[in-house]
Amino acid sequence: MVYLVGAGPGDIELFTLKAINILKKADVILYDALVNPEFTQFCKKDTIKIDVGKRKGKHLKNQEEINELLIKYAKMNKEVVRLKGGTPFVFGRGYEEVKALKQIGITPKIISGVSSTTSVPESFMIPSIDRSFSDSYRTITGHDLNIFNEIITSYHERENLIIMMGAHKAKQIVQSLLKKQFPKNTPIAYLSKGTTKDEKCIISTLEEINNKDDKFFEELKNLTPIITYVGNTINALK
Structure with missing residues (x-):
């Protein structure tokens, strides 16, 4: 399963309970630059955490590369979380990732976050x-x-x-x-x-x-x- 999870505006206490519960079972987490790094406290010790942050003039991963990583780990039957600042579909390119996953037959679950x-x-x-x-x-x-x-x-x-x-x-x-x-x-x-x-x-x-x-x-x-x-x-x- 792949989850697109909203991490809220920055305060770690504004993570939703549902987001925290999903992070606890995630095998792989692809997270944005604006996500509070304290999210790791909710993860398993062996969770793979990949920074795919995009900021003005500096992209660790472009959108196509992010889509490819989601597909790669989904095909490995991992519990995959795409952790996004705010909420996935508000200026987060969330639906671009949904479409990429749907093309290979995977429909992700959307976990809304607190919008900034x-x-x-x-x-x-x-x-x-x-x-x-x-x-x-x-x-x-x-x-x-x-x-x-x-x-x-x-x-x-x-x-x-x-x-x-x-x-x-x-x-x-x-x-x-x-x-x-x-x-x-x-x-x-x-x-x-x-x-x-x-x-x-x-x-x-x-x-x-x-x-x-x-x-x-x-x-x-x-x-x-x-x-x-x-x-x-x-x-x-x-």
Whole structure:
């Protein structure tokens, strides 16, 4: 059996009980860069643990190689866990791995995790929905500006944006939002390493961030992983 397991946003205590129980019996675990390394406390002594982490500019294994490893160990009748940050199908390429396994006749089991898209803002006391400020939120990748600009076409006062993987395009994203008539005083927060001991929160406005120098944006890249949160519910903190 192959399991795609969500490891949550970073805090080891946000692993689900179901995830822990599966880790206890795993023969092989392929884990992501953002997974808390303390997961090994739940494993058998002889569990094979393979780091297949992918970070900006550094891929230990590309997606095709990861698929091949899953198939290799599945064919050996091992209990295989693909341990992914957050939850498998939210920006985790989980379904690409499902399709690769299904092509050889294996249907994996999906074990959802706590998604960082909502849990990280909550860890900083920022609600995704608050009736005083918003009725909806949208989660979007920020690493491809063409896709970002195609999807985010206009400003909605009562909608929040949760932008994943946007740290390396932070300045361009802010400039894009301003061009799309987002008010200059729209709150923006950079939420770094949420739920972990190294977490950090930077709260500002679109105008203030747009006026920052290059040094600020270089330092921001060093704080990854970052969730960029744009919206009026940040004011719920006040």
